[in-house]
Amino acid sequence: MTIRNVLTLACLAGSMMAITGCALDQQQQMQEPAPKPAAKAEPKATGSCASYMPAAGPGWNVSRAFFPSGDAPSSAILVNQVLPGTVRVGQNYNYEIHVTNITGGTLQNVVVSNKNLSNLSVVSAVPASTSAADGGYMWNLGELGSCKTAVIKVTGKADKIGMSTNCIVVAYNNALCAGVNVVEPKIALVKTITPESILNCTPIEMTLKVTNPGSGVAENIVVKDTLPAGLMTADGKQVLEMAMGNLGPGESKTQAVALKASKTGKFDNMASVTAAGGLTANSNTVSTVVKQPVLEITCKASAESVRLGQNTKFDFTVANKGDTACSTTVSAPIPSGATFVSASDGGMLQGGSVVWNIGNLAAGAPKTVSVTVKPATIAAVALTATASCQCAAPVSTSCSTSVQGTADIGTLVTDDNVDVVAVGENQPYRVEVKNQGQINLTNTKMVVTLPEGLTFVSSATGTAVGNKVTFNFGTLAPGKVAAGSFIARATKSGELLLIGETTCTELKTPIRDDELTNFVDK
Secondary structure: OOOEEEEOOOOOOOOOEEEEEEEEEEEOOOOOOOOOOOOOOOOOOOOOHHHOOOOOOOOEEEEEEEEOOOOHHHOOEEEEEEEEOOOOOOOOEEEEEEEEEOOOOOEEEEEEEEEEEEOOEEEEEEOOOEEOOOOOEEEEEEEEOOOOEEEEEEEEEOOOOEEEEEEEEEEEEOOOOOOOOOOOOOOEEEEEEOOEEEOOOOOEEEEEEEEOOOOOOEEEEEEEEEOOOOEEEOOOOOEEEEEEEEEOOOOEEEEEEEEEEOOOEEEEEOOEEEEOOOEEEEOOOEEEEEEOOOEEEEEEEOOOEEEOOOOEEEEEEEEEOOOOOEEEEEEEEOOOOEEEEEEOOOOEEEOOEEEEEEEEEOOOOEEEEEEEEEEOOOOOEEEEEEEEEOOEEEEEEEEEEEEEOOOOEEEEEEOOOOOOEEOOOEEEEEEEEEEOOOOOEEEEEEEEEOOOOEEEEEOOOOEEEOOEEEEEEEEEOOOOEEEEEEEEEEOOOEEEEEEEEEEEOOEEEEEEEEEEEEEEOO
């Protein structure tokens, strides 16, 4: 006898969306052995997922239905059962249940159950089944992705000849899934600043770099920075607030700010950054040290007073009273009343000034240079020196040496080398006074004393009182000559000696000059 299998499908509503498929097996006694299982039971789509058809060998039947509506466009699951055409009573046989998700989304909690089994017992299954409350079998397939097929391989057995009933219930949860990209934007702020600068000389550069190390866009970024007292922007601001816009993941923006200091010292500072969504961050703390060289210079003359024409030296000491070194130059003009002689430490005469390139003058380090000059006039010789470097205010100093001149005088009383003069004849005499010194001679006067036997006759420049003829020359500048003359007459013969004495305020000792004239009788 042969057994023929007739499969019928019916719908059963469950608590979730439940579908029931029923297969009725009419079994008859047969003498032929049961056919072997399908040659290939793995899912194999024949087109779209709704047209999926498992492979079946000769003598096998494939029954299919769409659930819940029976129509593919309005259904979610396609169930295919692959059953042998005939089986023997009491003999194990294999069949398969193919469950296909024909939707575009994932179905969750897919459960396949055997319900209302009649003349059919499940010997084994892959995946393994669990017992249902009604005595049937169930398979929890979990999630079933779009166009995915789960295959249940069952080994069953019919215990008697007749009808074998196999009803399948399919249950699942519909899930509408929407994806939301979960991101976490972040902000970080790194601050840099020039580590050291010189007040009012070298620039201070500050940079603020904002970075988004997160996975989303950081929006409405604002950097705030309150600078410490004594530090400000180039335009005088001390509080900064900078809008930096938006930053995508991994992006960064850098803002450079030029700063200036109003005093020396160390300045420590940090900044902060905020963004939409309550994002905040603080920068690292940075420090900048502002220094300044401060020059000081003094002058010392080697002597308080020198004679005209005598060399004199001036020393200039420059010191750095600040806290950083600077390249220093000292310059000292040579005054008009003196001439340059020499300079120490490589000082060179350049355009009427002596210049010393001292080089890098360290903080607290003094340096002394000197210049030697020769005074050219009777006046104080004053030298002024100025020290300067690029980042310090220039400073100046002055000192002087008085110059003293030497008084000297030359005198002359002469008869112009007349050999012999007759008694009673007029004899002219000439006198001269010359300032041979370096200073003016004041109250200059020559007095000529006539010897006995020689009488005064006349003078256009001198005044005679008794036997003395006086010439008042007043003030004589250096190099100047004053002259006078008079006429005398001898009353006796012989060698008559005239004595001239010259005095001035500047000389303590009178200068004497004599002249001898030989008078003879006619």
